[in-house]
Structure formats: structure tokens, C-alpha cells
Amino acid sequence: MSDLDNSTSEGTATQTVNGEVSVNFNGYKLPILFESKADFSGLANSASxxxxxxxxxxxxxxxxxxxxxxxxxxxxxxxxxxxxxxxxxxxxxxxxxNVLRYVFKATYLLFFGVAFLEIAARPFGVRGFISSVRxxxxxxxxxxxxxxxxxxxxxxxxxxxxxxxxxxxxxxxxxxxxxxxxxxxxxxxxxxxxxxxxxxxxxxxxxxxxxxxxxNQEVIDEQIQWANEYANAQLANGRQIAEKYIDDASVRARATATELTQKVQSYAVKKSPTTEKSQASPLPKNDGPAHEFPDAPKSDLPTVDGTSDVKAAAPEPIVA
Known part of the structure; x- marks a missing residue:
């Protein structure tokens, strides 16, 4: 649908098609400032x-x-x-x-100008210009x-x-x-x-x-999709590797725990009879044959070949 407005000059007409404004000049369409106005109006409607x-x-x-x-x-x-x-x-x-500096400059120039216009006519008895337009x-x-x-x-x-x-x-x-x-x-x-x-x-x-x-939406979306699939594949692979390591670690941990338990039990079994035996009798009984020791001699000194090992003391010589 198009609306043909009144021509602004001979051979020139303004035409609006689907909200877009253009100028017909002897059969040629020329963009005008109304297009910018339409864009600002559309953006303002978005903010309303x-x-x-x-x-x-x-x-x-x-x-x-x-x-x-x-x-x-x-x-x-x-x-x-x-x-x-x-x-x-x-x-x-x-x-x-230095925007702030120029703001101050514009401010003092403005105040100076109005003050000058107001004071300049006072010596001549004329009302000031600024006062008259107040x-x-x-x-x-x-x-x-x-x-x-x-x-x-x-x-x-x-x-x-x-x-x-x-x-x-x-x-x-x-x-x-x-x-x-x-x-x-x-x-x-x-x-x-x-x-x-x-x-x-x-x-x-x-x-x-x-x-x-x-x-470039199609190309970018394809790259994003590829990156997403690649990231998901890497996450799945990492999850499988982590599960494998966790299973192996759990198996090793159970085996180690079983081995330690067996060692502790065997150590307890080995040590328990000695402990019981030591608690039952502090001094062990000698029921079996003991080592035989020789009997103590009944005579004072033993003899060898029917003679005594001890010689009689010789009589002391008589001194003449």
C-alpha cells in the first residue's frame, strides 16, 4: 500500500511505502530526512x-x-x-x-554578558536590556x-x-x-x-x-554448535576416564584393606597362644627328662690310684 502526497514542486512527490519515506524526482527515488525521523520514531516506540x-x-x-x-x-x-x-x-x-573548563568559561561569559548589558545603559537613564525582557x-x-x-x-x-x-x-x-x-x-x-x-x-x-x-549468523551458529558438541564429547570422555580411575582406586583400596585385615588377624593369632601361656603359668613345668647332674662327692677329696693327692707334711729338721 502506498500513499502519494501532494508534490512539493513540479515533478517531485513524496511517497510512503510500508512506513519508508522517499522522494520521487522525475521518476528517481531519493531518500530524505524523513527516513531518519522514522528511525528515531521507531526507536522511541521501542523505549515506550x-x-x-x-x-x-x-x-x-x-x-x-x-x-x-x-x-x-x-x-x-x-x-x-x-x-x-x-x-x-x-x-x-x-x-x-577539558569539557569542565569550557563549561565554566561559558558560564562566566554568560553572566558577564548579561551584567554588561544591564549596567551599560544605566548611566544614560535607560532601563537595562535584561530587565526589560525579564x-x-x-x-x-x-x-x-x-x-x-x-x-x-x-x-x-x-x-x-x-x-x-x-x-x-x-x-x-x-x-x-x-x-x-x-x-x-x-x-x-x-x-x-x-x-x-x-x-x-x-x-x-x-x-x-x-x-x-x-x-554472519549461520556461520557463527555452526561454529558454536561444533564447539558445544566438542566440549560435550570431551566432558563425556573425561567423565569416563574419571570413573575408570575411581573404580581402579576403589578396587586397590579394597584389596589393600583386605590384605591389612588378614595381616592383623594373623598377627593376633600368632601372638595369642604365647600370651595365654604366659598368663597361665609364669614358670613352665618340667615334666620331661631334665638334664642329669653328677651327685655331690661324699668324701672330702677324691683319690687317684689308691693314693692321696695330698702329701703329708715333712717333719721339720731338728736343729743340733
Missing amino acids: PQESDTADSDQPLTHYHSFFYDLFTWKFPRATGFFFSFAISLILAFRFV PKRYYTIPRDSLDRLFGELHDLLNFFVLEFQRVLFVENIFATVVAFFASFIGYFLIKYIPFWALLLLTTITAFTAPLIYLQ
Whole structure:
């Protein structure tokens, strides 16, 4: 279905087909700024409160889930390109330009200008220019605006809290693995590169990685499937090896325990008769034939060949 609007000039017409706006100029279609407006409108509709997705626990997610998904997947390329360029420019500006210093400079120039315009006409008796344009009532922030602002901030904080819990409790194993590698790489990079460079690298990765994945989804999914199957095969092989080692260790442990038990029992059997015997009779009885010893001699000294071994003492000589 197409709607043909009134021509803006001769030979030029604006045509809207399936929500895409283009300009017909003498038969040629030219993109116009309305396409960018349509992209921003579509991204804004993604961020508006609506029926959102739910987690595995049937808990409803915030509408920012759809917003960031459409933003990082380049569903609306012009709006995403604008936010991507703005983020990169903001990081580089804060890195190479002293933004806070220029904010103070703009502030004092503003106050100096209004003070000069107000004082310059006073010597001539003319009312100051700034006083003449002063509003009757100063502008105030409506309460409804603050309520909407804090409501959006509340939803945004809940988005980060919910997404962190979904990754932490492995609702999607791929997202958890990606978060692991991202944090692991960041842990090492932060030691070698400054924070602004790490933030710049993170922003570029966040805006380009989903687009690369969508453009090469089939090839990446095949590689992920192969890696998953390979990891499962290695886990199964490791489980079988572990079970084999556990069975062997249990068999060896049972054999060792049986052997030790047998040794203890044999040692107890060998030692028990001696113990009982020692407890029954401390001095063993000599029932068998004992060694025979010779009888004690009845005479004082034994004789050899009928003569006494002891000679009589010779009489002492008589001294004349």
C-alpha cells in the first residue's frame, strides 16, 4: 500500500511505502530526512512502556530490554548510527578536551554578558536590556516531568539489575560465556590501557558485535554448535576416564584393606597362644627328662690310684 502526497514542486512527490519515506524526482527515488525521523520514531516506540518480554521465571522485563536490543542490533540504522557517533564523540571529547573548563568559561561569559548589558545603559537613564525582557514568572520544572524522569530512571536501573541476574543464573549460556570472556579480557586490558580507551573499546564492541553476528549468523551458529558438541564429547570422555580411575582406586583400596585385615588377624593369632601361656603359668613345668647332674662327692677329696693327692707334711729338721 502506498500513499502519494501532494508534490512539493513540479515533478517531485513524496511517497510512503510500508512506513519508508522517499522522494520521487522525475521518476528517481531519493531518500530524505524523513527516513531518519522514522528511525528515531521507531526507536522511541521501542523505549515506550508496552507489553514486554518475560524471563524464564515468568517475570516481566522492562521496556528498555526491547530498546537496547533494537539499538545494538541496528534495527533502525540511522538512529543507531547517531547514538554510536554521539557516544564515540563524547568519549573522545572528555579525553582530549577539558569539557569542565569550557563549561565554566561559558558560564562566566554568560553572566558577564548579561551584567554588561544591564549596567551599560544605566548611566544614560535607560532601563537595562535584561530587565526589560525579564519574564513575569520564572520557569519551573513540573512535578509530572520529574515523576516521569524518576520513573524512567527506575526502569533503567531495573533493566541493568534484571539483565545481570539473568546472566548470573545462566538463563542463556551463550550470554553468560560472552560476559565471562568480556570481563576476563577487561581484567587484563585495564592493566595496560587507560580507562577511556577501555570504555571506547567497549562501546565499539557493543555496537559492532551484534551487527557482525546478525550478518554472519549461520556461520557463527555452526561454529558454536561444533564447539558445544566438542566440549560435550570431551566432558563425556573425561567423565569416563574419571570413573575408570575411581573404580581402579576403589578396587586397590579394597584389596589393600583386605590384605591389612588378614595381616592383623594373623598377627593376633600368632601372638595369642604365647600370651595365654604366659598368663597361665609364669614358670613352665618340667615334666620331661631334665638334664642329669653328677651327685655331690661324699668324701672330702677324691683319690687317684689308691693314693692321696695330698702329701703329708715333712717333719721339720731338728736343729743340733
